[in-house]
Each structure stands twice: as structure tokens, then as C-alpha cells.
Amino acid sequence: MTSPTVLWFRRDLRLSDHRALLEASRHSGVVGLYVLDPVLLAGCGPSRAHYLAQTLTALNESMGGALVVRAGDSAEVLAEVCREVGATRVYVTEDFAPYGRSRDERVRDHLAALGVELLGMDTPYAVRPGTVRTQAGTPPKVFTPFFRGWEATSPPPPLDEEVTPEWVTLDSLEVNTIFRYAGTRRPDLFGDLPDPTATTFADVGEAGAQRQLEQFLTRLESYGEARNTPGEESTSRLSPHLRFGTIHPRQVLAATRGTSKSAGVFRSEVAWREFYGDVLFHQPQSVWRALQPAMEHLRVDDGEEARSRFRAWARGETGYPLVDAGMRQLLAEGWMHNRVRMVCASFLVKHLHLDWRWGARWFLWCLIDADVASNQHGWQWTAGTGTDAAPFHRVFNPTLQAERFDPEGRYVRRYVTPLAETPAPQCLQPGGGGGLLAPAGYVAPLIDAARERDEALVRFAEVKATR
DNA sequence: TTTTGAGTTGTTCGA
């Protein structure tokens, strides 16, 4: 009997279509390990911590209770586990985010000194970051050339081989130990803001991901049209599953392949996730630095008054119903519809004149699907600091967006409860219609959107003039 | 090397 191997779970919390697990289980028993990393968990807000805990619980159940959970520095935990069982090989799905890459480098060196090999394979993407190139051999910097190259790259098909590892059990912490480490580094910026409140989730884990995918397939053909309507269930809702790897994108792509307009639109949305993973791989500094360096000089507001505006935004009290609905959905569910994410982000940057990093931090704290590549680059795109040479005059009008994408006010009235009885179109207007008809319990507009739009254009012009 | 066409998701204004 050869000694066991270790499968170190990270962003791949599933058992099927798992290449590293398949390799790990070829010749011997497998220790399935999850490490509670205090550094990673420190910035994880309570809703995502609950989501992760439930995902790990589901994984543990599907392993017959054999999941080994340990806490501490990854290098030390891995070394200890390998020593306990005499393992000389650790298998992982490669991680491409900056923290994961440097951590893995450190773990690899640490284990090598002990005669243990860290074997990375597969990725959380359909196409491995760094693969797609322009004809000149450079990484694509804008989406469309990336998308062309990405579509021309055929990802490996999902594995349908059944893997039945012989799990090796060891002493393990309870999954709920996670709450001892999660959210210990709450930014001062957040002040007295409430934390996101969602603690239970439908359709978690690998089986949950499959159910979500099945559900989505029944509405795939209307996706192209309906995906921008936040008031109805029209998107895939797969983002948290892709975030934690309870499903792999290649399986999503295989299930949704087709030539219809909607299938193509959905594929391009998956490709955006891949594009941002690729950009982050090539430019790891872009987590907190503008991709367009000149934009670091954009004048943003700071100080106590700016912070109180930030907190009004985060609480969903700007007086702009669509923005407030989105921010309240985020607090209540740990998730927000993508169209509304853009409107809320645009509002923070272009109407409140605050640093995009403030908003990105809040989203990272609150979202159950928070992914550093998609979140930061989505924010940069909206802020005009990102990958495309953003036409800076592109400022979302929060009222017009509400009228266009939530004409009946279904979304707004669902999340902004003081507006629940206010009919459209009043419920879409600043202050919920304002004046004497202002609904009780709702707030007056924090700012005048038309005026602040002009102010944003002035500030963008300043950047252009000084470079 | 130079040139050309294009670039997720928008808004406002005036005809």
C-alpha cells in the first residue's frame, strides 16, 4: 500500500469534474483537506462566511464526513498533515489570484524542503489564464480580441469519469470554526454600517450548483433579453458556485452551448469572468491600482463628510430608488443583480465622487460571490480606470436606468420597503416621487444627479488636461 | 512602420 496523497481544496469545492482529485486518487488513499487561512478569512464578511461554511458542510457530507478542516498558516498545516500520514504529494487546482499565487509559491518551497511535492493542475477557468494571445503574441488588453481568442481555444471537456477516492480521515476542526477567523479585519471606513444579514442559502454545494444550472437551462433562451431585468429571475445565479468551484465553468459552458443569440450572450458573460482572471494574472497590481495610471490623479472626495455619503450609499439611503434597492439587496442577500451593480458603482464614483476602492471594498465584504478579479475589474470598468479606454462621459442616470430596466418598479418596491405601496413610475423617481407625496420612511435625494454628473465630467477633464 | 477601424453594458440634445 502506497502512502496517501493530499487533495488540498481551495476554490474547487466539489468532487466531480475535478482533475486534481482524479490524479490524487489514482494510486492510494486521499486526505481531503481544507485550510482555514486567517489571512484570507479576515476580509470575508459574515454572509460569505456562512455561504462558505454551508458549502464546506455539503462537501463534507458528500465525502461521508471525511473532510479534514485545519486552521493556520497553509505551509505549516500542509507540512503537519503530510507528516501525520506520510504523504509525499499534495494535489491542488492552481490558483491565479495574487495572494493565492504567492501563498502557493511559499507552500511549494516549504514542502519541497520536507521532500513533499506540490502538484498544481487545472484551473478555475475554462481557459487557463495567460493562454489567450493576440497575433502579436501579447496578452489582449480589451475584451473583444480576448473573446475571439478565447472562443478559438477549445477547453477540455468536463470529466465524466466517476471518482471514488478512498478517503483518509484525520483529526478535524468543526466547519463552524470558520467564524472564529472570518471578518476579523473590518475596515474602519465601514464605521457603524450594518453587516450583511444573509445566513442561509438555497442550493449550496455541488448538488445545489447542478440544480441551479438545470433551472437556468429552462430560461436560457430568454437570457439575452431578460438578463437586464432585475425584477425577475433571469440570470443564472451561478456566480457563488463559480466563485467557490462547486461547479466548473467548462461544465456550465458545455451545458449552455448553442448557436442562439441568448446562448452567445451568456457565453460572453462567462468569458468576461475569464477575461478578468487573465488580466489579473498578467497585472496582479490591478487589485488596488488603476489599470490606467493617469486615472490615479482623478480628484476624489475624502474626509468625514465623504465617509458619511459613502455610508448612506452602503445602507441604501441615497434617495435614488434603484441604487437603494441594489444596496439593500446586497445587505439582505449578499448578492446583487449585475445591471444594478453597475448602476450602484457608477453612482458611487460619478455622482458621489468617491474612490472606487471604497465601493470595491464594501462589495468584497458583502458579496457571497466576491471574486477579486471580477469585482475589482468590474469596478475599474465602471470607474473608467479599467481595461477599455472608457468614454468618461458614460455616466449611468440612476432614474433613467430604473425606468428602462424596472419599469413597473417590481425590483425597487421589493427591496425598498417604504416604497412597497408606491406605484410606478413615482417609485422610480428620486425620493420616491418627492414633494408632499414623499412616502413615509423613505429619504430625500442625497445629491442632485444632474449637477453631480457635470461635476464628474469636470473632474475627468482635469485628468485629461494634466497628463 | 503606418494606417485604419473598433472599443459591453450611456446620456443628452435637438430635429
Place this chain on the structure above:
DNA sequence: GTCGAACAACTCAAA
């Protein structure tokens, strides 16, 4: 109400 143009140039990718 609808529609096209203007917004202000710049970077990127490919020919």
C-alpha cells in the same frame, strides 16, 4: 415619442 449625432479623443489590434 423617436432617432441620430455629439460627447473628446485615445488605445489597442490587426491589416
